[in-house]
Amino acid sequence: MAAATIKDVAREAKVSVASVSRAMNGGSGVTAETSLRIQQAADRLHYIPHAAARMLITRRTNTIGALLPDLYGEFFSELIRGIDLAARARGLHLLVSSSHDGLDEAAAAVRSMQGRVDGLLILSGRVDAAFLRANLPKTLPVVLLNSAVKSAAYSVLNVDNHAGASAMVRHLLKAGHANVAFIAGPEGNFDAAQRDKGYRAAMTRYAPDAPINIVPGDFSEESGYRAGRELLAQKHRPDAVFAANDMMAVGCLTAFKEAGLRVPQDIALAGFDDIPIARYVSPTLSTVRVRIVDLGRHALEHLAGLLENPDQSPATAQTLGCEIVVRESCGASTT
Template structure:
């Protein structure tokens, strides 16, 4: 239609040069007029690139999922990459199927899955495919990984409680197998140990639900000596703890401080507003996507930057009773 060969069309549209500025202009005009769009499958077939990255996510609910995708999507679009999403995986089998299905369809993979241990990955991932693990407990040399700084966040929280004069801080843990929980518990223990209070550590076993926070807070109330602070491994359990305390007529933060982790939107609205640790989730997604993009562009660049860790931020509200802080209502 522009009286040129397909080769010239390819060169003109991709701007590879080797074609007159004038013909390039003409070809582009004709292409626009015909609403021509290159057939991506044919292009992928020959270039062996799909311009697509896959995101394998577990069955996440709420804001965490939303923010994570948001960060990933933004970073991907900034690089002209497409995003293929497969979420809501309940078990390892489903995740494995989804993983295999993505084979050859993506240039790289973002994997966040509680089921993804090293064996699982070896079994289901071609070694060749660039992969970034998000918040995974597997520590393999083979795959890059990004983590949330659960340890640092928990430590900062306990330090803050100690600075507020609390002496007997109990920790309500989440599901036992959870990597985040382990790190948060570790931060809790280490902060106490650093303050010379290592032997006062008490870990109660919750499961991230509000109900379990409620139950564990009741248990904490029955302890003797009674704790003066409850640090829950997530906000929902902290909220459960708040109701338990309110029911028992215990003042928060007067008698017992309560703090959480995650900074879910609701945290600001409970009574008293919850002091917690915010995780910049969108940043986590962006960072993972950036890392992956670099791996794709330079596969040889075997500088296997160790697990990068994205930061957390202490959000001080009323529930910790810290007297020295300006209560930020943000």
């Protein structure tokens, strides 16, 4: 037995397919009685409208696509959760294409989503305005997450890395650590660059006499370890170290422990991201938390707004705040 179609329901309820269609879509334009009879017939036949037929005629898929890079565990799942919850609340489906690391892969993914989605959510450090122009019809609503793209044509939703980093540096300074060093993230990474700027801005503003002290890193634990050793080898050891992400902070912590230093008594430490591990290292790691679920949720809601109001020009870049999480490693309680 093949699935029932609108024709079957029409026959069963002894009405035209037009009436069935109306009844199934809210019932306006049909009497309550007719509608009820149709509903019952539909139930009897286990009728479910064919999605593709509907998409074809309405030009609406009720689906949004999410294009994501090869993301690390926690971040990925939180982001999807936020997007998924918001999508479900609005009756939208979610087509996911993740684990992309190359631009070509991303282009293929975006093209293959063509016609299957009403809008697109894109998180990618490498996608720029040129890529979007080349691979997407300008009619497709797009929301960019954590992107450096600055174009009136695309909506952008960013995490306020700058403010988060700045706030943490300020916190460290206020806790009495005069010299705060920074372990940078990978070059070309948008988040890393903004955290770097936040560090510099806070130092310039709140500790104009202290040196800007930046050592390189690449977001890996290993690079944090190397950075830690490098910092310890400096003539004037910093009082506090702010790593551009938690994994580097964890690596750095290992280096400090190996050198026999006590954290935070001898040297303070802070990271960025608030990954689960931050709570389990000892001392527990102070860090900056991003509400990733909210990031996903906001992104989807902004996109949904674009779908409902296509004429509305995309909002200028929006920003989502971070919050400082004070634990043991930054030595705030010792002041």
